Amino acid sequence: MEDFYFLSFFAGVLIAMMVTLTGIGGGILWSPFLMVVYKFSPEKAITTALFIQMVGMLGGAYQYLRSGRVDIRLALLYTAFALPMVVLGSFLGERVGEKVLTVSLGLVAIGVAVLFISGDDWYGEEVKKRAEIKTALRYGVVPLVTSVLSGMLSVGVGDFIVPVMVKKLKLSMEVAIGTALAIMFVVVAFGAFSHLLFEGSASWPVLLWAAGGVLLGGFLGSNISERINDAHLRELFIFILLFIGIHMIYTGV
Numbered sequence: 001m002e003d004f005y006f007l008s009f010f011a012g013v014l015i016a017m018m019v020t021l022t023g024i025g026g027g028i029l030w031s032p033f034l035m036v037v038y039k040f041s042p043e044k045a046i047t048t049a050l051f052i053q054m055v056g057m058l059g060g061a062y063q064y065l066r067s068g069r070v071d072i073r074l075a076l077l078y079t080a081f082a083l084p085m086v087v088l089g090s091f092l093g094e095r096v097g098e099k100v101l102t103v104s105l106g107l108v109a110i111g112v113a114v115l116f117i118s119g120d121d122w123y124g125e126e127v128k129k130r131a132e133i134k135t136a137l138r139y140g141v142v143p144l145v146t147s148v149l150s151g152m153l154s155v156g157v158g159d160f161i162v163p164v165m166v167k168k169l170k171l172s173m174e175v176a177i178g179t180a181l182a183i184m185f186v187v188v189a190f191g192a193f194s195h196l197l198f199e200g201s202a203s204w205p206v207l208l209w210a211a212g213g214v215l216l217g218g219f220l221g222s223n224i225s226e227r228i229n230d231a232h233l234r235e236l237f238i239f240i241l242l243f244i245g246i247h248m249i250y251t252g253v
């Protein structure tokens with residue numbers, strides 16, 4: 001598939017727009033894409049996916065930060081919880097078998113879809129732009145635990161903390177997504193370089209092609225996010241994630 005590395009550019013545009021519009025981690029889409037299209041091993045796909053996410057989330061996080069749609073205190077707090085555990089996840093990801101990683105990716109994809117299905121009651125009467133730190137501390141275990149999955153499977157912590165931010169911390173959807181993108185940028189950067197430290201490998205040609213796509217997609221997504229219906233986005237991603245999950249489990253088993 002060396003002659004088709006350019007496909008990662010177009011995949012980058014679409015996936016980055018999805019990430020920026022919904023706050024889910026691109027790894028849950030990138031890793032299956034790289035494994036199916038380029039036949040990468042799970043370890044190589046995960047490491048490459050983390051580097052691609054690092055590039056893409058930089059653009060999206062910057063756009064949200066510039067427009068004031070990031071809760072900076074909350075982002076710093078949850079990032080501090082996540083960093084040590086993402087290194088642990090990277091270590092584990094380089095040492096478990098391919099079937100375990102593939103099936104785990106499938107199960108996590110289905111789990112994220114379930115989170116979106118349970119999100120029909122996300123919005124209550126009160127919506128905030130800044131979370132209360134005392135309340136946020138009570139849910140610090142979420143980034144602490146899910147960052148292990150980020151390092152191990154390239155799954156974004158945003159897949160799990162966006163529902164917490166909206167349902168428990170009462171943040172608006174756009175602030176929750178912007179804050180999640182800021183957190184995930186730092187987390188995936190640590191995860192990507194940790195994989196290299198633990199003797200992982202990445203596909204640099206795919207990364208170079210994908211980088212242009214994700215930067216464009218992140219910019220487009222953040223600029224149209226205010227005009228997109230959240231309910232329709234959730235329905236689309238429930239379908240995509242369920243399909244990915246079933247495919248990964250079938251492949252791994």
